[in-house]
Amino acid sequence: MKIIFNPPDNKENQYINLMVAPLRASGFEIYALDDFFSSYKHFKSIDLVHLNWFENVDDSSFFVALRSFFRKMVVLLAIRLFKKPLVWTMHNRSSHEKGLRFFSRTLNKLLIKWADRIIIHSHISRHILIERNAQVASKIVYLPHPNFIDVYGPILPGSNDSSGILNLLFIGVVKPYKNIELLIKLAKEFKTDLILTIAGKPASEKYGRALEEIGKDAENLNLQLRFIEDTEIPDLFREVDLLVLPYDLESSLNSGTVILAFSYGKTVICPLIGTLDDMQEVHEDILTYRYNGKKEHEAVLRRTIANAINLKKAKNDIFKEKGVRLFHYVQQRHNNQQIGKELISIYKSFKQSVKKEGKTS
Structure with missing residues (x-):
């Protein structure tokens, strides 16, 4: 089969490489969406299109958003008109971009309506989708999010630090919906009890400068506002006790960073997003919480961080123990080989249905 997998x-x-690797190994030909219209022959040869994050629209300006929206509409209409099987992975509750949401909402509705299969990475996604369109239930397929065990390098042993100071890490693209300002504010409050490292490239230079200004007088803050190379991840994880990921529940649903943390033997402080809601068996090993609104989020996150500080003071190795259990959990429940087999099965079902239709006609 010839597949468009977007982004390539x-x-x-x-994440993309982990999803695509088993397809290539099984002989699938993978192409980029940018080449979809390169020639009529190529367009006609494509057996299936799989879209990720396609509903997101660059909202840096109205004209940029309009252009992005128009181009994506052309792609969706072409897929629809020429009856190309469409697979869409639902990653977020809604687009993280706050401005010009009409564009992303429209694309989201069309993807839900026109997709032949909707892949979800958390079970709560099914309920969200059915609330939006009850007719889609039969085309929803659950696949666990792949794990990242050894993907960025091996787990490195940390030092036997017995200071009792909590070492927190935020890692990922630094965007406003991830509540980094709140994290810096709380780090200042616990200045003698914790060290916070924020590692990742800011969404814009302006946002990066604003965060540097907010955190300029915090001695327990380690800002690494830059692109983090893959090879740096094991070293960043080496000395931290756990990750802190104070996501916005309005748009957040799944988190690859949560799976990354567990893949490297670290637990997390994080709201109860879909990824964590699925992990009832290991909830005791995760510092998760709920909140309603920004004010409550601050209060609940403050209590959760204070709880983590107290847990480490009571037992220095407690987060290592939790991390080991979470590592074994994602190793078994988020097995990349099995996920690859299930994805291939989804794709092949379209090929089989085409053959059946051909025999019937």
């Missing part, structure tokens, strides 16, 4: 790569994390 993602420098910010290895």
Whole structure:
């Protein structure tokens, strides 16, 4: 089969490569969406289109958003008119971009309506989709999010630090919906009890400068506002106790960074997003929480961080123990080989249905 898998790569994390690798190994031909209209022969040869994050629209300006929206509409209409099987992976509850949401909402509705299969990475996604369109239930397929075990390098042993100071890490693209300002504010409050490292490239230079200004007088803050190379990840994880990911529940649903943390034997402080809601068996090993509104988020996150500080003071190795259990959990429940087999099965079902239709006619 010849497949359009969009995006064909993602420098910010290895999710795309993990999903595509078993397809290539099984003989699938993978092409980029940019080449979809390169020639009529190529367009006609494509057996299936799989879209990720396609509903997101660059909202840096109205004209940029309009152009992005128009181009994506052309792609969706072409897929629809020429009856190309369409697979869409639902990654977020809604687009993280706050401005010009009409464009992303429209694309989201069309993807839900026109997709032949909708892949979800958390079970709560099914309920969200059915609330939006009850007719889509039969085309929803659950696949676990792939794990990142050894993807960025091996787990490195940390030092036997017995200081009792909590070492927190935020890693990922630094965007406003991830509540980095709140994280810096709380780090200042616990200045003698924790060290916070924020590692990742800001969404814009302006946003990066604003965060530097907010955190300029915090001695316990380590700002690494830059693109983090894959090879740096094991070293960043080496000395931290756990990750802190105070996501916005309005748009957040799944988190590859949560799976990354567990893949490297670290637990997390994080709201109860879909990824964590699925992991009932290991909830005792995760510092998760709920909130309603920004004010409550601050209060609940403050209590959760204070709880983590107290847990480490009571037992220095407690987060290592939790991390080991979470590592084994994602190793078994988020097995990349099995995920690859299930994805291939989804794709082949379209090929089989085409053959059946041909025999019937």
